[in-house]
Structures are given as structure tokens and as C-alpha cells.
Amino acid sequence: MLLFSASLSPLDDRYWLRCAVLPTSEPTLPLAYEPYLYLRPAYLALHPAPGEVVFFYLEDHQQGQTVGHWPLVIAAQHAHSSWQAPFGGVQIAPSVPATTVRAFVTAAHQALAAAGVGEVHLRAYPTSYDEAASALLLPVFEELSYRTTLTETNYTLPLAHSFEDGLHPSARRRLRKCHQHGLRVEQETPLFLPLAYEFMQQCRQEKGLPPVWPLEQLQAQFRAFPNDQFLFSVRDATGTWAALTVLIRLNDEVLYCIHPASSLQWNTFSPVILLMQGLHAFGQASGYRLLDLGTATFPTGPSESLLTFRRHLGGVSGPRLTLEWQSGEQVRR
Template identity: 30%
Template sequence: MTHLLPKNKVQTTIQRAFSSLVFGNDPAALTHFRGRWSPWLFNTPLHVVHQQAEQVYTFVLTDAETQQELYGFFHLFVQNQQGVSPLRASFGSFEVAEVVSHADFSVWLNSIESFAVSQGIKSLSIRHYPSCYHPARSSFIKRGLVRHGFQLSQSSINHYISVTSQPFETALHASERRRLRKCLQADFRFEEWVSPSAEQVYQFIAHNRQRLGYSLSFREEQLRLWLTVFPEIFRVFCVKNGEEIASLGLTVRVGKNVLYHFCPADNLAYRQYSPSVLLTKGLYEFSQQEGVTILDLGISVDAAGQPKTSLARFKRNLGAQECEKWQFERKIGISTKV
């Protein structure tokens, strides 16, 4: 049942009064407030609903006077007395307006933790978005969580390409330029797969992953849901040789300025051509047309989740830069503030 739980009013040190509200199983409560920014896709009410949690709490930081302005929010999914953010997505974490100070954030964290304790939640686990998405806010949130007693349980290197007015080839390593020329000379073409078949896309990716010894983090049913519910957000692009797919990429428009190349996969019969270079070029040029400034290539790990240096090197050769992607953990009731 959807319900509004008791409020905790917060008085800040910047002469601004905030209220902390919490909503049970009602992520759409966010739409009742005037937001100063657009949430990342994985934190939107529609995506939160489709993460299919048994219990999710949405914490809102709003003004105490009118309770109409949105200054921060956080979705906490609960399973087996464990609180996680996200449940089924690449990231969750906090989104906080720039007017919120560290003192404000700290008091808000106190109210969230107090509520979690009252619900019998024993731990909190938060996976943050790549720091390149919003470097200043990422540093702010990281510092606030660590000061509050969260442990930085994982820090992964994430690669991304800054999309500018310059051609894709400008930052491309010489070895990848040769591979790109080879693809173009073979008349491979880049195109979007319009109205893609979830079954065919999934089978292509799963076959590639199986041959490389990887497992997939999602099921075919999930892919079908993404393509059906978010057709303009989850899109599939291909490099083709005639009608045969040489390389495929599942992309996610995470935000207005961010395109996440979520799940690249190659037809290994074309490995000598490295068609993923042409795929990346196509995504870069698509991003230029769409006003995207960050083409997120994700982290580089092997089947065991360990850093994969060859994949990281390939992304650098594509012109990618590095940022960090963090995961934070905290046991409830243990005081480790610094």
C-alpha cells in the first residue's frame, strides 16, 4: 500500500530549512515536487517501478515551508533486511542539488539511517553513477557518505569518450584507424536496428558472451521489457556486412547528455576486422547529432569481475578517458563517523 511516512524536519547551517520525507512503494511521489534537474534514467519513477522490488522507500529532501521544491532524493530497495540502491540497474545512489551543503547532507543521512533502523534494515549498499557524469556532485556525495561512516567497498575504472565537434578519428590510436579503414574498405555499414527483436538481440549477445566465457547480467524477459517500455531510451545499433551482423551494441540514454554503450557484442567470425571500432564511430556520430557529450563505455572486467587490461587498453585506443565508479557499504548501528 502506498503511504506517506512521518517527516523529519531538518534545519541547515545555511539559513535554509529542509524537510526529509519518505514514501513507501511510491517512487512516483517524485513527480509531486518541482525538480531543478532531470533524474538519471535508473532513478526515474518508471524505471524504479520496473526494477520490481517487493519494498522500495523513496526519500525526498524538500523545503520545509511549502514542501514543493525538490533538493535531493534517494531510492532504497529492501530485500532480506538489506537495503540496496539500485536493485536491478547499473546504478542508483543519491541525486542532490548544488545548494545542499555537507551539513545538510549529513543531517539528511542521519534521518535516512534512523528510518532504516526503525524498519529493521541491517545494512546499506549504494552503487553510484560514473563520476564523469557529474564530477562535482559525485565528489560531494562520496565525501558525505565516507564522512558518515560508509566504506568504499569497490572503486572501478570506468571509460568514456568525450563527444565534441571533432571527428571521431581525431583521438583514435593508429592501430584502430587501420582497423576502421579495413571495415570501411570491406563496405561494412553502421545502422540502427529499428524495432529490434528482443529474442534475436539477446541470442546474439548471449552467444558472444558464452564464447568468451562471460555470463549475462540480465534475462531475455528484461531486455524485452526495456525495449517495450523504453523504446526511445534502449536502442540497438549494428555494424553489418551485407545482412549479417558483425557487431552489435545495446545502448541506454541514461540522461540528456549521456549515452551508455551498455552491452557490446561482436560476431567472433569478424574478429580480424574489429568491427566494434566502426560501431563506436557510429555511436560517436549519433551522439554528436543527439547533443550527447558523454559516450560511456563502462568498466573493463573479465568473467571473474577482475580488471581486464586488454579491454581497458582497447577503450583507451578508441580515445576514451578514465573516471571512477564507486560502491559504498554501511552496516547499520555501527558508528564509524570521522
């Protein structure tokens, strides 16, 4: 992929497309927003890719800001967004006109095709993160002959709302039971990560769930992004762990909860409900907008029990889309 910078319109020099490749892939103009963690150069640099890591930037030369970007990993004529992350996609500032969004995505796609890329795999962030941007982007990708190959149900907790008011009556009873038995939420030191990892692995094995990310990968992320990675637990009155999770700060609006785990011996209490109450309180007090609970999609398909549990927590459902493009797709249509 060649490095380049070009105006998006011959009649207007305000918006420019710039292509950059790791390791020199930081935006040259300051960003108009805080990028999601998984869309940052520093995150992709942490996870070695088999090919080039390419960033397309949308620059507003009138405002002197970068107002959009799209990271991809390109290897053997295949482009992937995301890479070793739950999602990738295109992030756009809310001030960008729809016509400019279309021109940016179209120009970036054309640059990929001109560089010999024959397939693009894009796993977008949940639409609830930015509903306006998602509504603009999907029609553009469809016009470029991208197909939706997977629609996952994602659940988020709006942090402006009361946690307790959103609970299903059964979840509210179990939360009350946790409080009555002296269970409490704590933010743990990252030094406990190896022990926490062992606890989470054991809990997932008990319930027949796939393993979490490798410990070395979690430790590397905690070291690289110490202000964006948190370890939260529920302890009983003796200090023993009843539940654990990793909380990720994606940007200044969204928190992402991964790998919540509790032992089968605590099933009648459901301490993860208390854990979510603690995360909700943390996010609300810190000014975040959403707590992402995830999709509950496994290689065998969606877990209906997990989806039901997230609904009982008051989770609001929304789609998370995977899009794919293949060279010649438009001709076949």
C-alpha cells in the same frame, strides 16, 4: 519504513526531507533535473523487489522543486541501491549547497537506521557523470562510516571531442579498414531484439564472456522506455550483422552502451570500433555530453583486454565506487 516529511533545519524551512514508498513514490514537487533511468520510480517498479522500494527526496520549498533523491530497496534489514541495475546512488541538483547535501544524506541514513536497517549496500554511478556531486557525497558517506569496498575503473567518451582524434593508431587503422570494406552503422528496429539477443549471446559465448541480461528483461525495458532504449548494429555489404549493441539513454546528458558484441570472424576488423563511432556521432548530434562504455568488471575480476580496448577508443577513465555500511561499524573504528 514510515512515510514522512520533515524540515532539515529548525532554523530554516527551505529544505525538507520526504520519504515515499512504491507505488506512490513519485516526487510531489517537480524535479530540478532529469533523473538517471535506474533511479526512477518507473524503472524500479518494473523489477519486482523482495521488500519495500523507498525514495528519499530533498525538496526546496522556496523554489518549489525536488533537488535531490536517493532510491533504495529494503528487505530483511538490508538496504540496496541499486536493484537489478548497474548503479544506484544519490542524485543532487547542482544548485544545492554542500551543507544541505550533508544534512539530506545524514537525515536519510538516520531514518534507515531508525527503521531497523542494519546494512546498506550502495553502488554509485560513475563519478564522471557528476564530478561535483560525487566530490560532495563521498565525504558525507565516509563521515557516516560507509566504507569503499570496491573501486571499478569506468570509461566514458566525452562527446564534445572528435572520436577519430581520440583513437589509438591501431584502432584508427581498423576503423579505416571497416569503411574500406563497406561496413556501415544502422539503428535497428526493436522488433529485431530477439534475433539481436541471440547474436549477442553467441558472440559472448565465443569469447568466454558471461551472458547478457535475460531477453525478457530487455524486452520489458524496451516496452516500458521506448524513448530510452536503442538497438544499433554494424552490417556488412550483404546486410549481415558484424556487431550489435544496446544503447540506453540514462538522462539528457548521458548515454550508456551495454553488451557490445561482434563475432570472432570479424576480429581483424574490430567492427565495434565502427559501432562506437556511430554511437558517438548519434550522441554528439543529439546534444549528449557522455557516452559510458562501462567497467569491464566480471565475477572473476576486471578484463584487462577490454579495459585496453576502451582506452584505445579514447575512453577517459574514472572510478565507480561501491560503498557499504553496517550497524556498529562506527563503534568498531
